[in-house]
Amino acid sequence: MKIFVYIYYYVTTLTGYKSACDGLVKNLFEKAGGFQTGFFIAFCVGLIIALLYYLVCCNFSFKLAKRGIWIIVLLFTGIFAYLLTNYYAKGVFKELLKVEANDRRALCSGTLDEIANCNATISMFTTNSTKFINRPNSYLILYSVGSAFYAMIFFFIISFLIKDYTVYGKSIPFEKARKNKGQIKN
Numbered sequence: 001m002k003i004f005v006y007i008y009y010y011v012t013t014l015t016g017y018k019s020a021c022d023g024l025v026k027n028l029f030e031k032a033g034g035f036q037t038g039f040f041i042a043f044c045v046g047l048i049i050a051l052l053y054y055l056v057c058c059n060f061s062f063k064l065a066k067r068g069i070w071i072i073v074l075l076f077t078g079i080f081a082y083l084l085t086n087y088y089a090k091g092v093f094k095e096l097l098k099v100e101a102n103d104r105r106a107l108c109s110g111t112l113d114e115i116a117n118c119n120a121t122i123s124m125f126t127t128n129s130t131k132f133i134n135r136p137n138s139y140l141i142l143y144s145v146g147s148a149f150y151a152m153i154f155f156f157i158i159s160f161l162i163k164d165y166t167v168y169g170k171s172i173p174f175e176k177a178r179k180n181k182g183q184i185k186n
Helices: 002-011 014-031 034-060 067-106 112-134 139-165
Strands: none
Touching (some): 034 067, 034 139, 067 112
16 A cells, blocks of 8 residues: 555655565565555554553552653663564565575576576575665664654554553543633632
8 A cells, every 4th residue: 555655755755665685675665565564563663551540550650650661661662663663574585585686596597607607696696686775874774763653653642542441541642721720619
């Protein structure tokens, strides 16, 4: 779905992913559903961690129902989503790399020199692709950062939806505005 492609364009610079690394990145993001999966991972991480924080921690411990702890949990949400999305993306990318190498290997035919040349080309392709995904400004890292950002947004939104169902966490992250605040009672 194109909507997920546009959602990731807003938080990352993934505009050049289509030509990167012989189209393997395009296969990851479009054909394998990488954008949808990253968005789903972000939503699930934000939802699960928010539910755990509010319904477990904020119901049983007043010490954990503080704004500072909430910020730490928010940052943990982003880090966890980053690591989970990066793990997913690298795993899928490596599988796509194996499939592409096997497809190229199947096309090798002819004399022994031609087959050796073809195998050398495949080996160089595999090495370059592996270096591509491990470099610091890789598309996979930008993709993971985008998912971490969305997970933190989901955690923030879900916080407002479920905070009233807790014992100690009703004022986390912000207190609810009171209607009679500042008015003089008669």
